[in-house]
Amino acid sequence: MRSPAIKTEIATEPGASHSFRLQGDWTLRALAPRLATLRAELGGAPTDARWLLDDVARLDSFGATLLWHAWGQRWPAAISVADELRQIIARVADSAVEPLPAAPPFTAVDAIIVLGRAMLSFRDHALDFIRLMGQLCLDVAYLLQHPRDWPLKEISANVYKVGLKATPVAALVGFLIGIVLSYLSALQLRAFGADIYIVNILGLGIVRELGPVLVSVLVAGRSGSAMTAQLGVMRVTEELDALSAMGISRTLRLVLPKVIALTLAMPLLVLWTSGVALLGGMVSAWMQLDLGMAFFIDRLPQVVPVSNLYIGFAKGAVFGLLIALVASHFGLRVRPNTESLSANTTASVVSSITIVILVDAVFAIATRSIGVPR
Amino acid sequence: MNGRPVIDMRGIVTRFGANVVHDGIDLSVTRGEVVALVGGSGTGKTTLLRHIIGLTRPAAGDVSIFGAPLFSGSINEQRTRRRRFGVLFQHGALFSALNVAENIGFPLRELRIASKDEIHNLVALKLAMVELEPATALLMPAELSGGMIKRVALARALALEPELLLLDEPTAGLDPDRSAAFVELVRSLQNQLGLTVVLVTHDVDTLAALATKIAVLADRRIVSYASLEETMEVDHPFIDRFFRGPHGRRALARSGGDH
Numbered sequence: 001m002r003s004p005a006i007k008t009e010i011a012t013e014p015g016a017s018h019s020f021r022l023q024g025d026w027t028l029r030a031l032a033p034r035l036a037t038l039r040a041e042l043g044g045a046p047t048d049a050r051w052l053l054d055d056v057a058r059l060d061s062f063g064a065t066l067l068w069h070a071w072g073q074r075w076p077a078a079i080s081v082a083d084e085l086r087q088i089i090a091r092v093a094d095s096a097v098e099p100l101p102a103a104p105p106f107t108a109v110d111a112i113i114v115l116g117r118a119m120l121s122f123r124d125h126a127l128d129f130i131r132l133m134g135q136l137c138l139d140v141a142y143l144l145q146h147p148r149d150w151p152l153k154e155i156s157a158n159v160y161k162v163g164l165k166a167t168p169v170a171a172l173v174g175f176l177i178g179i180v181l182s183y184l185s186a187l188q189l190r191a192f193g194a195d196i197y198i199v200n201i202l203g204l205g206i207v208r209e210l211g212p213v214l215v216s217v218l219v220a221g222r223s224g225s226a227m228t229a230q231l232g233v234m235r236v237t238e239e240l241d242a243l244s245a246m247g248i249s250r251t252l253r254l255v256l257p258k259v260i261a262l263t264l265a266m267p268l269l270v271l272w273t274s275g276v277a278l279l280g281g282m283v284s285a286w287m288q289l290d291l292g293m294a295f296f297i298d299r300l301p302q303v304v305p306v307s308n309l310y311i312g313f314a315k316g317a318v319f320g321l322l323i324a325l326v327a328s329h330f331g332l333r334v335r336p337n338t339e340s341l342s343a344n345t346t347a348s349v350v351s352s353i354t355i356v357i358l359v360d361a362v363f364a365i366a367t368r369s370i371g372v373p374r
Numbered sequence: 375m376n377g378r379p380v381i382d383m384r385g386i387v388t389r390f391g392a393n394v395v396h397d398g399i400d401l402s403v404t405r406g407e408v409v410a411l412v413g414g415s416g417t418g419k420t421t422l423l424r425h426i427i428g429l430t431r432p433a434a435g436d437v438s439i440f441g442a443p444l445f446s447g448s449i450n451e452q453r454t455r456r457r458r459f460g461v462l463f464q465h466g467a468l469f470s471a472l473n474v475a476e477n478i479g480f481p482l483r484e485l486r487i488a489s490k491d492e493i494h495n496l497v498a499l500k501l502a503m504v505e506l507e508p509a510t511a512l513l514m515p516a517e518l519s520g521g522m523i524k525r526v527a528l529a530r531a532l533a534l535e536p537e538l539l540l541l542d543e544p545t546a547g548l549d550p551d552r553s554a555a556f557v558e559l560v561r562s563l564q565n566q567l568g569l570t571v572v573l574v575t576h577d578v579d580t581l582a583a584l585a586t587k588i589a590v591l592a593d594r595r596i597v598s599y600a601s602l603e604e605t606m607e608v609d610h611p612f613i614d615r616f617f618r619g620p621h622g623r624r625a626l627a628r629s630g631g632d633h
Contacts, residue, residue, distance in 0.1 A: 028534060065496050095495060095498040096498065100501075338471050
């Protein structure tokens with residue numbers, strides 16, 4: 001490899017112009033290290049310069065492009081070049097004539113179109129979601145008539161995946177939240193001498209509200225995203241199409257097991273997480289307020305009516321159902337490219353958390369007269 | 375420099391668990407050659423190609439390209455070495471989030487040495503080289519047909535003006551007509567740019583039309599490394615089946631005029 005160089009020969013006789021003699025390899029690899037200097041030298045050439053390319057050992061399309069653009073995209077008036085190299089430059093010149101079509105610029109009309117598309121896509125989502133739920137209802141009706149077709153293995157595998165495997169992280173988060181909540185409340189309650197109400201606050205707060213919502217957020221991030229990604233990748237690898245080709249319903253075999261499994265597993269996860277969170281709260285109350293654990297456990301059923309536990313279970317089941325439905329909905333909408341996969345996974349997690357919190361508010365209003373001691 | 379082999383593999387041993395795929399393979403490719411790796415499925419053709427690219431490393435043995443071990447030198451030297459070859463993956467491996475023009479321009483943009491106009495010009499040139507319309511520039515990979523994906527991937531592999539081109543199953547998944555056109559394209563580019571080419575294939579048509587030398591992988595080693603005519607003379611059950619089977623014979627008869 002010979003380093004590329006430019007030798008400038010100043011004209012001696014009047015009327016003649018500068019000549020630029022190019023030497024060495026004009027290839028991408030040879031040019032790259034000294035590109036800035038060469039560019040400057042090429043740029044400084046006067047328009048009537050003579051170009052001598054006879055000493056160029058090798059020229060590739062990058063070198064040719066560099067020269068062509070330095071010449072202002074036209075052949076210099078005076079040039080001496082071998083036919084072979086002239087061909088290479090001519091090819092570059094030909095492709096420069098017809099520029100690549102540029103993406104049209106973004107105008108006000110486009111903005112309106114984007115807005116309209118967003119509205120229509122919201123309608124699309126709603127329709128698709130309803131269609132998915134309808135299909136699942138039909139699947140369940142079919143399964144009730146054909147009990148042998150229940151996808152029991154898939155359901156059990158999903159319960160293990162979304163339920164049992166989530167217990168360690170749910171326990172860790174629950175325990176820490178319990179400690180924090182108890183610690184903060186204890187500081188306030190002590191100021192009023194109302195230490196004993198820590199049991200009421202923790203019991204009601206965790207069992208009725210915090211447990212289900214906390215688990216939902218965790219499961220949406222953990223299992224919801226996994227479900228969307230799994231269905232999405234199955235679309236990319238055409239596995240969904242393969243299932244359809246075999247006449248196997250994708251909703252029955254892929255979506256329904258996930259929905260049933262999460263609906264079953266979530267109440268159990270809620271129970272587990274609430275229990276561990278209460279344990280954390282208990283430990284903190286014991287250390288902070290000297291409230292004995294036995295006393296805490298003894299007092300809990302007296303101040304927290306058992307209906308709160310049922311509300312927690314119901315919330316868990318409904319949230320689980322929603323998360324699985326939303327995750328599957330977005331998973332089935334993935335188009336076969338990476339951008340769509342990432343967009344849909346994000347949308348899946350964000351939507352399911354938002355929906356869970358919305359539905360939680362509905363629950364709060366609907367159950368406002370149940371299980372709250374006055 | 376011309377005398378030194380572009381690729382030099384010595385004593386390559388590859389194991390997947392207890393399964394030995396390569397057991398002491400030597401392969402040397404000199405400048406300007408078109409070498410086809412053939413062999414039955416599971417004989418490690420693609421794995422050998424991945425060793426050359428540096429995506430996998432053999433359990434034993436050395437891979438040198440352009441006269442230096444693949445993993446020698448500073449990170450910069452290794453990167454520069456990698457930019458001297460272009461790879462066409464079996465399924466194209468186009469970046470699905472970028473359109474065709476961005477895909478082809480991507481390696482150039484990463485180098486940060488070309489201006490926007492020059493990149494545009496070069497992308498247009500590469501598109502013309504692989505015989506695609508300029509209008510395809512704005513399409514996304516998902517909108518392309520199988521043959522177009524291969525062409526765009528080839529254009530991307532050529533973006534950095536490589537001296538060595540590695541092709542993994544260049545004609546797999548193309549109908550015979552397009553496959554012949556693609557082979558013709560690779561051959562004309564190879565002539566035009568003076569490329570060294572290594573390709574993995576199990577298509578007799580492709581290798582009869584392209585290869586100057588054929589490396590036959592069987593029994594965990596290279597059982598023959600010679601031109602097509604000489605390979606035909608070798609007595610080995612795989613070569614027998616592959617070249618002298620009914621399909622192989624037909625393909626060779628078709629391409630007989632070219633040789």
